[in-house]
Amino acid sequence: MTCEEFERVLPELEGDHNLEQHEHVKSCPLCFDLVSDLNAISQEAHWIGHGQDPSPRVWNSIENLLRQEGLIRDPQPQLVLVPPKAAGWRFAWLMPITAALFFGAGLILIHQRVPVQRASTPVVAANQPIQPGAPADAEEGQLLKLVASRAPAMRTAYESNLRAVDAYIHDAEVSVHNNPNDENAQQYLMNAYEQRAMVYEMAMDRSIQ
Amino acid sequence: MQCRQTVASVVVAVVLVGTVFAAAETRKEFHFKVHRRASVSLVNQYGPITVKPSSGKVVSVTAILNSDKVEVENSHRGNRISVVSHLLSGADNDSGRVEYQVLVPADSNVTLHSGTGPLHAEHLTGDVILESNTANIDVRDLSGGHVHIKTLSGPVTLTNVSDGHVEITSVGGDVAMKGVNGPLVHVNSTSGRILYDGDFGGGGEYALMTHTGDIQATAPSYASIDVEATSTQGKVENDFTLQPSHSLAARIGSGFAGTMGQAASSVKLLSFSGRIHLKKR
Numbered sequence: 001m002t003c004e005e006f007e008r009v010l011p012e013l014e015g016d017h018n019l020e021q022h023e024h025v026k027s028c029p030l031c032f033d034l035v036s037d038l039n040a041i042s043q044e045a046h047w048i049g050h051g052q053d054p055s056p057r058v059w060n061s062i063e064n065l066l067r068q069e070g071l072i073r074d075p076q077p078q079l080v081l082v083p084p085k086a087a088g089w090r091f092a093w094l095m096p097i098t099a100a101l102f103f104g105a106g107l108i109l110i111h112q113r114v115p116v117q118r119a120s121t122p123v124v125a126a127n128q129p130i131q132p133g134a135p136a137d138a139e140e141g142q143l144l145k146l147v148a149s150r151a152p153a154m155r156t157a158y159e160s161n162l163r164a165v166d167a168y169i170h171d172a173e174v175s176v177h178n179n180p181n182d183e184n185a186q187q188y189l190m191n192a193y194e195q196r197a198m199v200y201e202m203a204m205d206r207s208i209q
Numbered sequence: 210m211q212c213r214q215t216v217a218s219v220v221v222a223v224v225l226v227g228t229v230f231a232a233a234e235t236r237k238e239f240h241f242k243v244h245r246r247a248s249v250s251l252v253n254q255y256g257p258i259t260v261k262p263s264s265g266k267v268v269s270v271t272a273i274l275n276s277d278k279v280e281v282e283n284s285h286r287g288n289r290i291s292v293v294s295h296l297l298s299g300a301d302n303d304s305g306r307v308e309y310q311v312l313v314p315a316d317s318n319v320t321l322h323s324g325t326g327p328l329h330a331e332h333l334t335g336d337v338i339l340e341s342n343t344a345n346i347d348v349r350d351l352s353g354g355h356v357h358i359k360t361l362s363g364p365v366t367l368t369n370v371s372d373g374h375v376e377i378t379s380v381g382g383d384v385a386m387k388g389v390n391g392p393l394v395h396v397n398s399t400s401g402r403i404l405y406d407g408d409f410g411g412g413g414e415y416a417l418m419t420h421t422g423d424i425q426a427t428a429p430s431y432a433s434i435d436v437e438a439t440s441t442q443g444k445v446e447n448d449f450t451l452q453p454s455h456s457l458a459a460r461i462g463s464g465f466a467g468t469m470g471q472a473a474s475s476v477k478l479l480s481f482s483g484r485i486h487l488k489k490r
Contacts, residue, residue: 151324153302154324154342157342157343157361157362158361160381161361161362161380161381161399164380164381164399164400164420164421165380165399167420168399168420168421168481171420171481171482172420172481175441175481184439184441184479187418187479188418188420188479188481191397191418191420192399192420194378194397195378195380195397195399198359198378198380199361199380201359202340202342202359202361205322205340
């Protein structure tokens with residue numbers, strides 16, 4: 001038996017230990033001290049008997065003292081914002097009808113909006129060709145300039161690789177856009193960006209330029 | 210007259226001999242004592258690097274320099290060795306070429322960077338990292354270590370690689386794997402083809418993914434796999450009977466999924482527009 005196990009069952013023992021628990025207490029100084037302290041507290045608490053409650057005069061003097069200090073006050077009349085049900089409840093039946101009317105109006109508004117939103121995000125066809133002869137963006141143009149300055153012979157290879165990766169990213173983004181919950185589409189996009197990161201990293205690696 | 214001709218011949222001969230000497234290869238050797246799991250790094254823009262295991266705790270580097278337009282710098286700090294080919298002014302892919310033959314303790318962690326390569330590593334048990342622009346990369350008989358390969362368009366070949374993580378990223382280079390097993394085999398390719406011939410063993414996670422490249426995976430009939438193959442726009446073929454077999458046409462593109470044997474390994478074959486074929490050996 002470990003100390004943890006003993007502490008877990010201790011509240012349920014009420015002073016009775018089985019053989020295993022007894023052996024543990026005998027062999028473990030920490031648990032022995034714990035049980036001893038608990039027994040001492042229990043013995044002291046036993047002396048606090050029923051006949052030792054303070055008299056009502058004591059409670060009254062404590063209450064007076066607390067009132068003088070301002071720590072307790074008599075309850076004040078409260079401002080009621082909502083009048084108790086009286087005349088107004090004669091029209092209570094209007095409330096659910098009003099709520100239903102608002103709910104219905106909200107549904108109508110939502111349905112009117114959704115087709116507009118759908119129309120504004122049309123399905124984009126995949127494999128849209130990238131314009132030939134144009135660098136993907138300014139960032140890639142800078143990268144190709146860097147490659148050209150360090151290893152002119154590699155510029156063409158890097159450019160064609162970047163184009164291939166850009167096409168990958170484009171197709172992957174379209175796929176995720178059209179199917180946002182498709183795990184494979186998400187995986188494609190991650191792979192595509194990983195490819196791009198690799199190309200950038202290798203282009204900027206001075207050690208092999 | 211004859212004297213002038215003789216002198217002219219001698220001058221020409223001297224010039225020719227001098228040219229030959231200037232273009233002669235230079236051989237350099239370095240030896241480093243190391244402890245277990247040494248880190249060995251080589252950077253070589255032009256020329257092959259071959260790494261094989263040595264006996265004992267010594268790293269031996271033999272560098273054959275093609276000309277005096279390149280020099281080899283090396284450093285040895287603690288258990289870390291670095292060798293770099295430093296190109297001098299006017300060097301090109303011929304004059305700047307250095308051929309490296311490297312012997313390392315089998316448990317060494319090896320990192321090779323090369324522009325044109327080729328790169329070759331074999332019979333190692335440490336981690337191996339290979340990066341190249343266009344070099345042929347050939348790795349064989351590795352076990353226990355992790356293998357990381359990055360290439361733009363160089364072809365990659367792995368043979369008998371086991372019990373480690375294999376991660377390959379290739380933009381346009383084809384990746385061919387034979388007898389490659391391990392807890393993790395991930396190949397990410399844009400347009401390169403992926404060819405796998407093995408048993409998908411080891412209870413691992415296999416993911417072969419391309420954008421436009423084809424994927425061909427050849428496995429035995431006793432393979433124990435949980436396989437999913439999907440191509441968004443390409444064709445998908447399967448030679449096996451899978452349990453339960455169902456089509457993934459309801460998802461995006463076409464594909465198949467199912468299990469064989471105890472489904473010990475997870476296999477994902479994904480291609481955006483390439484063709485996927487799971488072949489039976």
